[in-house]
Every structure is written in C-alpha cells, then in structure tokens.
Amino acid sequence: MPDTLLKIEGLKTYFYTEAGIVKAVDNVSFEIRKGESLGLVGESGSGKTVTALSVLRIIPKPGRIVDGKILFKDKNLLDLNEKEMQHVRGTEIAIIFQDPSSSLNPVYTVETQLRDILTAHESLSKEECKKRILELLNLVGIPEAEIRMREFPHQFSGGMKQRVAIARALALHPTLLFADEPTTSLDVTIQAQVLDLLENLKQEMNMALVMITHDMGIIAKMTTRVVVMYAGNVCEIAKTEDLFEQPLHPYTALLLAAVPRLDMRKTLKVIPGNIPNLIEPPAGCRFHPRCKYATEKCTQTPPDLIEVSPDHFVACHNWNDINLRGEGN
Amino acid sequence: MTLTLEEREIRMADDKNFLEVKNLVKYFPVYSSGILTKKEVAKVHAVDDVSFDIKKQEVFAIVGESGCGKTTTARLILNLIEPTSGQVIVDGENVIEKFKSAGKKEKLHYRRKMQMIFQNPYGSLDPRMTVCDIVSEPLTIHGIMEKKCQCERVYELLKRVGLEEYHAERYPHEFSGGQRQRICIARALAVEPEFIIADEPVSSLDVSIRAQILNLLADLQKNMGLSILYISHDLSSVRQISQRVAVMYLGQIVEQADTDELFDNPLHPYTQALIEAVPIPDPKAKNIRARLKGEVPSPINPPKGCRFNPRCSKATKECIEQKPPLIEVTKNHFVACFHT
Numbered sequence: 001m002p003d004t005l006l007k008i009e010g011l012k013t014y015f016y017t018e019a020g021i022v023k024a025v026d027n028v029s030f031e032i033r034k035g036e037s038l039g040l041v042g043e044s045g046s047g048k049t050v051t052a053l054s055v056l057r058i059i060p061k062p063g064r065i066v067d068g069k070i071l072f073k074d075k076n077l078l079d080l081n082e083k084e085m086q087h088v089r090g091t092e093i094a095i096i097f098q099d100p101s102s103s104l105n106p107v108y109t110v111e112t113q114l115r116d117i118l119t120a121h122e123s124l125s126k127e128e129c130k131k132r133i134l135e136l137l138n139l140v141g142i143p144e145a146e147i148r149m150r151e152f153p154h155q156f157s158g159g160m161k162q163r164v165a166i167a168r169a170l171a172l173h174p175t176l177l178f179a180d181e182p183t184t185s186l187d188v189t190i191q192a193q194v195l196d197l198l199e200n201l202k203q204e205m206n207m208a209l210v211m212i213t214h215d216m217g218i219i220a221k222m223t224t225r226v227v228v229m230y231a232g233n234v235c236e237i238a239k240t241e242d243l244f245e246q247p248l249h250p251y252t253a254l255l256l257a258a259v260p261r262l263d264m265r266k267t268l269k270v271i272p273g274n275i276p277n278l279i280e281p282p283a284g285c286r287f288h289p290r291c292k293y294a295t296e297k298c299t300q301t302p303p304d305l306i307e308v309s310p311d312h313f314v315a316c317h318n319w320n321d322i323n324l325r326g327e328g329n
Numbered sequence: 330m331t332l333t334l335e336e337r338e339i340r341m342a343d344d345k346n347f348l349e350v351k352n353l354v355k356y357f358p359v360y361s362s363g364i365l366t367k368k369e370v371a372k373v374h375a376v377d378d379v380s381f382d383i384k385k386q387e388v389f390a391i392v393g394e395s396g397c398g399k400t401t402t403a404r405l406i407l408n409l410i411e412p413t414s415g416q417v418i419v420d421g422e423n424v425i426e427k428f429k430s431a432g433k434k435e436k437l438h439y440r441r442k443m444q445m446i447f448q449n450p451y452g453s454l455d456p457r458m459t460v461c462d463i464v465s466e467p468l469t470i471h472g473i474m475e476k477k478c479q480c481e482r483v484y485e486l487l488k489r490v491g492l493e494e495y496h497a498e499r500y501p502h503e504f505s506g507g508q509r510q511r512i513c514i515a516r517a518l519a520v521e522p523e524f525i526i527a528d529e530p531v532s533s534l535d536v537s538i539r540a541q542i543l544n545l546l547a548d549l550q551k552n553m554g555l556s557i558l559y560i561s562h563d564l565s566s567v568r569q570i571s572q573r574v575a576v577m578y579l580g581q582i583v584e585q586a587d588t589d590e591l592f593d594n595p596l597h598p599y600t601q602a603l604i605e606a607v608p609i610p611d612p613k614a615k616n617i618r619a620r621l622k623g624e625v626p627s628p629i630n631p632p633k634g635c636r637f638n639p640r641c642s643k644a645t646k647e648c649i650e651q652k653p654p655l656i657e658v659t660k661n662h663f664v665a666c667f668h669t
Contacts, residue, residue, distance in 0.1 A: 043535040157624055187394040187562065189621045192606035196620060214536050217565075217608030241612045258540040260565040262592065262607045263614060268544055268569065271537035274505045 003034040005176060005208050006055065006093075011068035013047075013054045020279040024050040024063070026232040029305065032176065032208050037199075039223035039240065040212045041255075045275050046229040048212045052178040056093055057085055072176075091121055094169035098181040100161035104153040110137075110164050111149040117171045136167040141197060159190035166197065173205060180212045195222060216259045220244060225311070228252050231276050231286040234305055237313040246324070248314040251287050253324040285317070293322045347524055347556045348406065349382040353415035355401055359629060374628045375401040376412075377580040380655075383524070383556050388547075390559040390571035390588070392603070394625055398580040399560045403526045406558070407443055408436075419443075441471050444517035448529035450509035454501040460487070460512055461497040467519045486515040490545060507538035514545065524556045531566060543570055564607050568592050573661075576600045579628055579636040582655060586662040596664045599637050635666070643668045 009029050015022040025047040032038050040048045053059050055070055057077065070077040077088065097103040105113055114133045118124055124132065137145035140163040153161055162182060169177060179198060183191035199222060202209045211222050219226055219240065226243050228236040228251065236249040247253040257269035273290045276282050285303050288294040297317050305315040356372040376398040383389045391399045405412050408428050416423045424439055431439075447453040454463060464486055465479040474482060484494045490511040501509055510530060517525055527546060531539040547570055550557055561567050567574055568588060575585040576599065584597040595601045602621040623640050626632055635653050638644040647667050655665040 043537060159624060187625075188564070188606045189394065189602060190624065192608075192620055195608070215608070216536070216610035220610050220612045220614070221608040244610070244612050255537060256610065258537050259610050260540070260543070260569040261610060262565045262568055262604065263609055265568060265589070268540035270541045270544060274507065274538075275535070 004031045005034045005072070006032040007069075007071040008051070008055070009069040009071070011051065011054055011070065012066040013050050013059060013063055014066050015063040017062060017279075022278045023232050023281060024278060025054060026281075028068075028229070028232070028234050030227050030234060030237055032210060033225075034175075035206055035208055036225060037202065037209045037211060037223045039219040039226040040210055040229065041214060041216070041219050041226055042229035043214055043275055045231070045278065047232040048229055049180055051229070052095060052180055052210065052212060055178070056089055056095060058089075087121070090117060090174065091172045092174055093176045093178070094172070094174040095178040095180060096162070096165050096169050096182050099185050100158065100165045101153065101185075103165055104161060104168075106153055109150050109152055110156075113164075114149075114168055114171060117168055121172055132171075136171055137164075139170070139201070140164070140167045141193075142167075158186050159194060162186060162194055163197065166194075166201070170201060170205065174207060176208045176210070177202070178210045178212065181214075182211075183218070184213075184215075198222075216256060228255070231281055232278055233286055233302075233315065234313075235287065235315045237305070237311075239311055242312055248308065248312065248319045248324065249287075249316050250291050250293050250322065250324065285315075293318050345385045346382045347385045347387075347419065348558075349416075349418040350402075350406065351380050351416040351418065353379045353402065353405055353417065354413045355398075355405055355410070356413045371629050374580050374631050376405065377631075379415075379577075379580070379582055381575055381582065381585065383558060385523075385556055386550070386554045387573065388550055388557045388559055388571045390561065390567045390574045391577055392561055392564055392567050392574060393577035394562060394603075396579075396625055396628060397577040398628075399562075399577055400528055402577075403445070403528055403558065403560055407440075407445060407526065437471055441520045442522055443524045443526065444520065444522040445526045445528065446510070446513050446517050446530045449533050450506055450513050451533070453513055454509055456501055458500075459497065460492075460499055460501070460504075463501070463512060464497075464515050464519055467516060471520050473520065482519070483515075486518055489518065489549070490515045491541075505538070506534050507541055510534060510542050511545070514542075514549070518549070518553075522555070524558070526558045526560070528560045529562070530559075532561065532563060539566070546570060564592075564604060576603065579625060579631050581636060581665070582663075583637065583665050584663065585655070590659075590662055594662075596658060596662070596669045597637075597666050598641050598643055598668075 011025055011028045013025040015024055028051060042048050054065055059065060065078060111133055114136060115129055118129055118132055133149055134145050137149055142148055142160060142163055156164060183194050186194060195218065198209065211218060213219060223240050226238060226240050227234055228249065230251050236252045243252065244256065247256060254269060254271045258271055260268060271290060276286060282289050284300045285298045288298040295318060303315045303317045305313050307313050308319065353376055355376040357375055358369045359371040359373060361368045361370045379402060391402065393399050404410050406417050408424060412425060417425050428436060461483050464483045468474045468479050468482065469476065483497055487494065487496055492508065492511055531542050534542060543566055549555060559567065559571055571588050574588050574591045575582045578599050584591065584600045592604060595604055621640055626639060632639050634650050635648040638648040653665045653667050655663045657663050658669055
C-alpha cells in the first residue's frame, strides 16, 4: 500500500441557508498519497472547492462540517482545537485560490504579506526574514525581486500575482498543497508558465499537490490520479491514464466526450440537462436524471464506491453491464 | 508577396463577403489625472490596422489573449464605439461613414442585420424583465411586430434555442448559466439577423454546458445561414466551430488561415506558442515544451517593429526595426513574420 498522507472518510459538509440545507459535500471519501499529484475534477457546484476548504477547516458560514473524518498523519484534523489547526495551515497544508487579485491583500506590500506568514509560525530576525522572502520570490520566478517585493498587488500582472500567491503558500514548506483552479483566470500562455512552475516546485519540495479544476487538459497533463466529483459525491477514482482510457462511470465518459480538443475536430457529445439543486438532490444516484443507463435501482439506492480493479473505484450500479469504451472520444 | 488593394478586391469578387474590415484602427486616449486640466498623455493602441473579411454563412474566429483587441474589434464592427480610422463595409456600404450622418431609423436598419451575444449571461440580461419581455424587446424596438402578436414569435424563438414555452413567464435568476446564454441567443435571433458576433459565449459556462451551447450555435448557423464572428481565447472551441481563424496579438493580426490549416500548420511563432500552451485532454499526448517567456507588453507603448519581437525566439535585427507585413504564404494562409 502506498503511503497515505491524508485520508478523508465520509466527509459531509452542509450549508444551512434560508432556502434549506445545501448538501455541498455528501459522504466523500478518498485519500491523498505522499508526493503525488491528485486531480479533483468536476463542474461548478460539484463540491471540489468545499472539500478542500473542509480539509483546511475554513468553511465560510453558514457552512459546517457535519460528519466524517479527515486523517492527516494519523491525526483527525476535525478533533484539533483552533490553535493546533492554525499550526497545520501553512506549515503542513496550504492552498492557492482561483483569483489571485482577491486572495492577496490590496493594502499591504508583497513583502509585508510574506513576512506575516513567516513570522506567524517562526521567530525570525529582520535580516533572515528578508533573505527568506527574496529566496521565495526568486523561487517562483519573479524578476527583480528586491524592487518588486516593495510593490503592492495591483502593480503586478495576473500571472505575477498568482506567483506571489504560490510563494505565500509555499513559504513554510507544506507537505500538501491544494491548488484551486489556479490558472482559470489567466491567459493560456501564462497558464502554461504557472503550471510548469507548480510542477517544478512540487518535485523540488517533494510535496503532494491536489489540482482542483474542471479542465480535462490540465488533469491529463499534471496529475497521476484523479477523483471525479458530481453533485457532492465522488463518482470515480482512477489513475489518470485509466480514467481517460477506460472511464467506468457514465458521467466521466460524458465529461470526456464534451470537451473540445485542439488536436482534432470531433462531434461534441452533450450531457443533457443541468446540475441538480443540492437542497433536494435526486434520490438514489445523483446522476440518474441525466444518465441514459439509469435503471429502477439507480433512482432508489445511492451506489457505493467500490474498487473494481486495483486503484480504480467507481460508484455506479451498472458499471459492469455498460460498455463505455470509445464514448470518451 | 504582399497583396495590394486591387488584388484583394479581385479576390473578394470570387466569394461573397458579408462584411469587410479595412485598416481598422482604434486608439483610446489616456489622460493625466489633473483636477482641473485634462491632458492626453498617451494612447492605448487597442486595434492597430486590422483588415479581414467574413463571407456569407461563414464562422470566422478571432483568437488571442486578453488585451489583444478582440472585443474592441467586435465593438467597432457594430459601431458601438467610433474607430480612429478605417472602414467597415457591409454589403458594399461603408457603415462607419454612414453612421456619422445617419438618422435613428437608418441606424436601426443596420443594427437589425447584426446582433451580439455577450460573454457573461448573468450581466447581459435585465433581472427585472421576464424572458418574454427580454426576447420581445428587440421586436418592439425595431417595429417588427405589434405587442399583441409577439407571444407566438417568442415561443418559437425559445423552442429554437432549446427552451420551453413555459419559460417565457420566468425571470433570469431562475435559470442556470447555460439556459441564460440560450435566452441571450434567442434575443439575438429575434430580429432575424444575418450576422452574429459571439464574444466568448461559452467561457463563463461549465464544461458540460459549453458543448451544448457550441452545438446550438453550430446548428443555428447551418439552419439559418448565419455568418458568425466567434471571439474567444479558448483555442479548442475555436477549432470546433470555425471555418477560418485570425490570431491577434497586441492589436494586430499576426496570422490568418483556414481553421484546420492553422492548427495543423501554424507558421507564426506566436501561434505556435499559443497552440503549444493548451493542455490536451489526453495523458498520452505530450506537448513539446517550448514555453513563451514573459508577458504581453503594454499596448500603450507597444514594441517597435514586430510587436512580438521581445518574446520571440526567432527575433532578429530586422524584427526590431521593421513591421512585418501580412503576406499570403500558401493559399488563404496569411502570416506577418519575416522568418517563415
């Protein structure tokens, strides 16, 4: 068994809104291994981000973790008190958000923001601190770091801001980094630069990286294992190659078929319907209203996530009866 | 060889053009921030000498990164902003000149031919209007139909874009992003335009919904014989939907070709880098890793010569001193680079 770094078991995170209880993450279990690149893929509202926020215990109100365990290095993160948790954030687990212009504080210089992180967990002299900040900025490839560290976030371009955000996340050498759509707001050429940077840093610092994205291209390029989420549930976990080669869940297959490819022209298959309302999700398998293979059983019993071949899990009653080969193209 | 104007015109005669853009230029002034005085200190070169044509019933795409002038070009074509110089010719008439002297009626006549679908369906629908009001508003403005008879037409339009009759009485907030974009498309189709500008119509939508909208646009184009100007930064969707593509960089077209030709045989170093940068959804497909360094320079002081030269690996002295002309290398494949 490969080394498990973080294990999520039966996680349930609900949002208690006026309209009702939104079951954003409902019974999600998967593990993250040491030093791996895991992809977390799904459409908006599938619960990818809420899963990451749950691990860090920074769920915004009115959300709450209702049930489940998050085991990190044999400790359940949900049992820690706030002070212990604060220590975990940053030094052990860090996160990069989608929009760098709103995740950096506009009224402080880059230097101040990085210094805050460093001094919050370690006592450093002024000189040491400055040295570390320069090291970090050089690490993420910001030119003329000495001058630029005294500038404010608005003086940086989008790509450069995301580099600063990465520097901030990596300041304390975490062992696990969540990257929540880190390149969605960036241009393609800049996206490629930032992805390269993340991959290099991951190797260099030997940390595990969780890429949260809806872009199948990034998944294919960056990850070794993938967790596919739909409407708050995990529907498939597999090695990246297996997932693209032979998806077992109908949703995964449709998702792959709906993505246009640059290297060829193909007819785009359409996933009928819309993502369900999570206040009253469909009974049984949550994908059944959009699934052409749905049977009576799918409308009543939610399927369990079962391991059908080594490292390939699927949550579908009919996975064995349907042949999805070729549907991904 | 450089195509002279005459040669271009002969070429035009072969295929029927719906729209022709000639040497379009738009500079936005930048003012100094005085309290009492307002002085122009610089210019943003948003669109700088852009020429292309769109044939009847064709999907023509413009791709480029943010700030390259794609959307400004679209707004210039629709005369939503006035160009610094240049011509937009529709059915043989220079509409820019015409707009300066035209009355309201003439402007409406022209606008009826061309409609636009915007990027963000959350921002482009009035939250206080029902879908029926939204879709029928253009019918009233253009005086196409009496208020009383509009209902039938609205139902027909909604069906055409894959919505139901009962949706007409609802408000935009009751719809998902994909459905909202369908409403926007229905509104654009209401006046039976010949030409639609779709400005990043799918970039704010989810992956599974994107395919629905792209397929819808392709179907409508085929069935209604529309010409479409498709503007996007997403190269994969451009390859899906368009027949010809122009690649823009810092306000200029650097390459233009038939879609398959452009993607299979990109000639401009920028196009190559752009295609290279897109991750392909297949773990077996390996991108060759030649990364573009640096970022897009400021359009206030664009680089001299070829605007791409500071980021280009092939740049020579010539590129820094002279602007490369857009020349036809093979049939219908135009490139602005000295080193092809």
